[in-house]
Amino acid sequence: MISPEAKKLAEEREARIQAAINLKEPDRVPFMGLGGDVVAAYAGLTSYEFNFDYEKAHQATIKFLQDFPSDRAMVGMSALGNLVMTLAFLDYPDLAGRFFMINGPMNDILKVKYFRFPGRELPVNSSPQFIGGTYMQPEEYDDLIADPVKFSYEKILPRTVENLEDLGSPAAMATMARFGMEIQKQSAAMARLGADLAKLGYGGSAGAFASAPLDYIGDQLRDIPNLILDLRRYPEKVKAATRSLLETLLRLTLQSKAMGAKSAMFPLHLNEYLSPELYREFYWPTLKEYVLRLREEGMISQIFFEGRHDAHLDTILELPAGWGTAYFEKTDVRKAKKILQGHTCIMGGIDVGVVIGGTPAKIDEYMKELLGEMMPGGGFILSANVNNLPRETPIENIRAVYEAVEKYGKY
Numbered sequence: 001m002i003s004p005e006a007k008k009l010a011e012e013r014e015a016r017i018q019a020a021i022n023l024k025e026p027d028r029v030p031f032m033g034l035g036g037d038v039v040a041a042y043a044g045l046t047s048y049e050f051n052f053d054y055e056k057a058h059q060a061t062i063k064f065l066q067d068f069p070s071d072r073a074m075v076g077m078s079a080l081g082n083l084v085m086t087l088a089f090l091d092y093p094d095l096a097g098r099f100f101m102i103n104g105p106m107n108d109i110l111k112v113k114y115f116r117f118p119g120r121e122l123p124v125n126s127s128p129q130f131i132g133g134t135y136m137q138p139e140e141y142d143d144l145i146a147d148p149v150k151f152s153y154e155k156i157l158p159r160t161v162e163n164l165e166d167l168g169s170p171a172a173m174a175t176m177a178r179f180g181m182e183i184q185k186q187s188a189a190m191a192r193l194g195a196d197l198a199k200l201g202y203g204g205s206a207g208a209f210a211s212a213p214l215d216y217i218g219d220q221l222r223d224i225p226n227l228i229l230d231l232r233r234y235p236e237k238v239k240a241a242t243r244s245l246l247e248t249l250l251r252l253t254l255q256s257k258a259m260g261a262k263s264a265m266f267p268l269h270l271n272e273y274l275s276p277e278l279y280r281e282f283y284w285p286t287l288k289e290y291v292l293r294l295r296e297e298g299m300i301s302q303i304f305f306e307g308r309h310d311a312h313l314d315t316i317l318e319l320p321a322g323w324g325t326a327y328f329e330k331t332d333v334r335k336a337k338k339i340l341q342g343h344t345c346i347m348g349g350i351d352v353g354v355v356i357g358g359t360p361a362k363i364d365e366y367m368k369e370l371l372g373e374m375m376p377g378g379g380f381i382l383s384a385n386v387n388n389l390p391r392e393t394p395i396e397n398i399r400a401v402y403e404a405v406e407k408y409g410k411y
Contacts, residue, residue, distance in 0.1 A: 033070025272307030
């Protein structure tokens with residue numbers, strides 16, 4: 001049973017975030033909270049236990065959020081995105097979205113070659129990892145362009161998922177049956193977690209996944225070094241592939257909208273590897289169109305500009321004001337604010353290096369200065385620049401961050 005107080009708290013938290021997205025000043029700076037491997041350590045768990053035991057991960061998440069409440073629940077059992085499998089089954093909307101986030105138990109069944117999990121391919125206290133690989137040859141660009149869904153299913157899925165190498169075999173069918181049963185377990189665990197989060201005053205914040213088309217090629221098909229060479233060797237093929245993938249990826253995001261998603265999250269990967277000229281020629285056109293078309297559909301976007309995005313900040317101004325949220329990893333949010341204030345909600349600001357290696361006094365000083373510069377005028381959401389604090393992070397340092405938000409975060 002959710003109490004009236006918890007419902008009110010959830011509404012207040014969501015209103016705070018929405019005010020910032022709408023470039024306004026809320027009552028207090030929205031704070032997305034901290035998370036990562038430290039959540040498992042705080043509960044006395046190994047990373048392996050947190051990634052493979054639903055109940056232990058549930059209890060660890062609730063314990064952390066009870067002691068360190070924020071405006072959105074940014075913690076939970078880790079999972080990695082398997083976009084190839086999702087696109088392979090895109091013609092089945094009731095299934096495609098369920099195939100995207102792969103946790104440890106699911107990967108035991110599938111054996112995705114992109115993924116590494118603690119207690120399996122990695123030591124027990126490591127973070128899950130996504131690694132690249134070359135699973136498409138340059139002469140296959142035409143097949144990708146012609147039909148990304150068919151190409152993902154017939155060519156890339158068998159190459160990237162070890163236990164689906166022979167799609168018509170009894171072994172593959174058994175894998176899918178076991179995978180379906182594991183999805184049921186995951187869904188039940190997520191439902192239980194959602195119910196307990198609601199009791200703590202957290203509302204539903206489910207969003208859709210989106211990917212820059214060029215990132216799909218670099219991450220899932222060609223790997224980054226090969227793709228960078230492709231930009232020179234096969235420029236027109238690459239452009240045609242991004243245009244074809246745009247339509248396919250848009251379908252995926254809008255399937256989530258049909259199920260209730262109101263926002264889409266883009267994690268960018270190639271942006272910092274490209275010069276401004278290459279970014280504008282190969283990367284930005286389809287990413288920009290993606291965001292604009294989602295806006296036409298009534299969806300806002302959140303783009304996580306991984307790495308340093310300094311060289312490309314001006315392109316964001318080509319989007320309409322209030323398009324969504326720009327979340328920065330290495331780009332200084334103060335610099336971004338000088339360019340984007342009044343146009344784009346900015347998210348980030350907390351350098352995890354300061355939280356890991358500082359002292360409570362230094363963190364208090366750091367947070368006071370950061371909030372003093374970023375809060376005026378609104379349009380700012382406070383978050384870690386990377387939401388994965390290692391398990392060795394001192395708890396007193398995490399506490400200092402939360403206390404500083406309370407002291408300095410009110411408008």
